[in-house]
Amino acid sequence: MRFPPIMRNLKRGPQVVLPKDFGMVAAFTGIGKKSVVVDAGTGSGFLAIALGNIAKNVVTYERREEFAKLAERNIKASGLRNVKIKRKDIFKGISERDLDLVTLDFADSEKVVKHAKKALKEGGYVVGFLPNMEQVRDFVRELEKNKFSEVFTMECITREILVRETGMRPENMGLMHTVYLTFGRK
Amino acid sequence: MRFPPIMRNLKRGPQVVLPKDFGMVAAFTGIGKKSVVVDAGTGSGFLAIALGNIAKNVVTYERREEFAKLAERNIKASGLRNVKIKRKDIFKGISERDLDLVTLDFADSEKVVKHAKKALKEGGYVVGFLPNMEQVRDFVRELEKNKFSEVFTMECITREILVRETGMRPENMGLMHTVYLTFGRK
Amino acid sequence: MRFPPIMRNLKRGPQVVLPKDFGMVAAFTGIGKKSVVVDAGTGSGFLAIALGNIAKNVVTYERREEFAKLAERNIKASGLRNVKIKRKDIFKGISERDLDLVTLDFADSEKVVKHAKKALKEGGYVVGFLPNMEQVRDFVRELEKNKFSEVFTMECITREILVRETGMRPENMGLMHTVYLTFGRK
Amino acid sequence: MRFPPIMRNLKRGPQVVLPKDFGMVAAFTGIGKKSVVVDAGTGSGFLAIALGNIAKNVVTYERREEFAKLAERNIKASGLRNVKIKRKDIFKGISERDLDLVTLDFADSEKVVKHAKKALKEGGYVVGFLPNMEQVRDFVRELEKNKFSEVFTMECITREILVRETGMRPENMGLMHTVYLTFGRK
Numbered sequence: 196m197r198f199p200p201i202m203r204n205l206k207r208g209p210q211v212v213l214p215k216d217f218g219m220v221a222a223f224t225g226i227g228k229k230s231v232v233v234d235a236g237t238g239s240g241f242l243a244i245a246l247g248n249i250a251k252n253v254v255t256y257e258r259r260e261e262f263a264k265l266a267e268r269n270i271k272a273s274g275l276r277n278v279k280i281k282r283k284d285i286f287k288g289i290s291e292r293d294l295d296l297v298t299l300d301f302a303d304s305e306k307v308v309k310h311a312k313k314a315l316k317e318g319g320y321v322v323g324f325l326p327n328m329e330q331v332r333d334f335v336r337e338l339e340k341n342k343f344s345e346v347f348t349m350e351c352i353t354r355e356i357l358v359r360e361t362g363m364r365p366e367n368m369g370l371m372h373t374v375y376l377t378f379g380r381k
Numbered sequence: 382m383r384f385p386p387i388m389r390n391l392k393r394g395p396q397v398v399l400p401k402d403f404g405m406v407a408a409f410t411g412i413g414k415k416s417v418v419v420d421a422g423t424g425s426g427f428l429a430i431a432l433g434n435i436a437k438n439v440v441t442y443e444r445r446e447e448f449a450k451l452a453e454r455n456i457k458a459s460g461l462r463n464v465k466i467k468r469k470d471i472f473k474g475i476s477e478r479d480l481d482l483v484t485l486d487f488a489d490s491e492k493v494v495k496h497a498k499k500a501l502k503e504g505g506y507v508v509g510f511l512p513n514m515e516q517v518r519d520f521v522r523e524l525e526k527n528k529f530s531e532v533f534t535m536e537c538i539t540r541e542i543l544v545r546e547t548g549m550r551p552e553n554m555g556l557m558h559t560v561y562l563t564f565g566r567k
Numbered sequence: 568m569r570f571p572p573i574m575r576n577l578k579r580g581p582q583v584v585l586p587k588d589f590g591m592v593a594a595f596t597g598i599g600k601k602s603v604v605v606d607a608g609t610g611s612g613f614l615a616i617a618l619g620n621i622a623k624n625v626v627t628y629e630r631r632e633e634f635a636k637l638a639e640r641n642i643k644a645s646g647l648r649n650v651k652i653k654r655k656d657i658f659k660g661i662s663e664r665d666l667d668l669v670t671l672d673f674a675d676s677e678k679v680v681k682h683a684k685k686a687l688k689e690g691g692y693v694v695g696f697l698p699n700m701e702q703v704r705d706f707v708r709e710l711e712k713n714k715f716s717e718v719f720t721m722e723c724i725t726r727e728i729l730v731r732e733t734g735m736r737p738e739n740m741g742l743m744h745t746v747y748l749t750f751g752r753k
Numbered sequence: 754m755r756f757p758p759i760m761r762n763l764k765r766g767p768q769v770v771l772p773k774d775f776g777m778v779a780a781f782t783g784i785g786k787k788s789v790v791v792d793a794g795t796g797s798g799f800l801a802i803a804l805g806n807i808a809k810n811v812v813t814y815e816r817r818e819e820f821a822k823l824a825e826r827n828i829k830a831s832g833l834r835n836v837k838i839k840r841k842d843i844f845k846g847i848s849e850r851d852l853d854l855v856t857l858d859f860a861d862s863e864k865v866v867k868h869a870k871k872a873l874k875e876g877g878y879v880v881g882f883l884p885n886m887e888q889v890r891d892f893v894r895e896l897e898k899n900k901f902s903e904v905f906t907m908e909c910i911t912r913e914i915l916v917r918e919t920g921m922r923p924e925n926m927g928l929m930h931t932v933y934l935t936f937g938r939k
Binding site for chain 4: 569571572573574586587589590591592593594595596597599600617620621623690700703704707718719720721722723724725726727728729730735737747
């Protein structure tokens, strides 16, 4: 699995957001160095760090203390100072306002769509990281119920091409699926 | 074709870099708000603008005046002030130094790999946007000849998932191929 | 769209089964020249003809007269004499027995799974051609309810590779999705 | 890896032709129960057996005695009586005539294209199983040199969809690449 240099010294928990999926979020939302972002749940902190590398500020919500600690070490190791962990249950609400982006990567994340709506500025995006099709359906319905515009869902498959003396060909085995990415714009 | 808000008012030339491919570059190189980038050739300026939205500074080389003018209008329309067009033939060399990233999107780009090597800082990346397999092979060979490390090639396929009352399914027709992306790290 | 010679003189209705999907059915069920098959609904008859080209006998169910007529012409044009159209509603049952394969390509096909169970011999397969994920779920549930073994679902994506003087590369646009294929073995 | 029942009791050598790729050959050439086929090299015999299950007769060329023996056992285990192994070097020529299909799955197979041309009947197909892009290029060139019509190359990617109580999603890891299939019609 390939990671950019900033992520190579981090400790990985069971499931981390992969560069390919982060790249889709960066590319389709157009976040940049002025963007203010809320991320949840933190997990190992990989997505928060990737976002922090691009955005102005990132607040990442994590209610499980063991993950918050792991992510804290990872954020420190990344050298970023604009990523803050918030030990709070995001199901209870998002206190930040005027956000450019809210990323949601946990089960039942559709229940937080209404909080994301309040926290986003006009034109801001919420993105759900959704392993299963049923979650996509529920997330899309909640976006529509909350009057998000530009609701769309993408999957991204990357394939490494091997270039060797004996010939060029795609790798034989690889990642067929990680998550579907569902986007909504306020 | 989906584009982030910053790119929606731009004029498109015949071939523009798509968000999915830009996203791969951002994700696998780890560029961020401190990064200094050289891009060539400018074309319509889509890649330069996407890079400028994230990086500190972007210089984009274009020797064809009609493209330089189109890109100039697009950069202005994007509102970015950190993207500069350089009307110069990059085959003659790159004058910038200590770069974090050089992106090359034109025919025979492998001939510029040696210039990119000089212009990059240690740990910086060069990325080739390569439509054909033969170009991948030539680019990889030139990277190896110039002692780049971490040479790898990716292709990225995105598929939109339609979520409708009548059912969820991937879109029927879509983009099967744009470019291969070949990365080398100094 | 590429078709084998036997299908090139046929008239196509709105949606025909494509060779790639037929190929998956042939490959994963292992039907051969001794196999006896029931197919429904006939539509333009493409799947029935592809099956008839391999199997011993094919009976194909179609209740809509205009499709039955179109398929009849197509079967005649194919030169096959082992494919018979049955103008009957398959929701009311399958009268054939000891079948090697039942292929179902119509809405609500999960309701015919119980009929397929009766009509198949031990070790025979039923295959659903299912455009949407919800149909896959319903079909799988019905297979499990009817105690089918080896229940699995595949999607097949083919990409044409262009080999030209100017370079080798995959085609730019192509078919991203036709149907999911759900298999069950009695 | 899923195989049809006829292939489940076979012994597998290091690389066997997978059902998905056999399915493409069956689907795009339109071989059926009247077809006469030559296959080379036999290897473990998987492709010869899959072809024999559909075609009238298959002769499969293998010059390495250990593979010929393995394949012989596998053909016997399959129960097919229409598949014959020929212990001969196919680079020296194909003695059969009026063939519907020649399948070539070995290194330097482009050198046998001229023999396939002679052995095929008008309208018959040759198919190369080609792991690398360079082999595709060489095979295509040889087909063009030998005036084959309908020269095309496909790759086939299958993805299994998991349908579970906890949700529907594609499998996480899978086969990204086996071979390119290059077709030529006489």
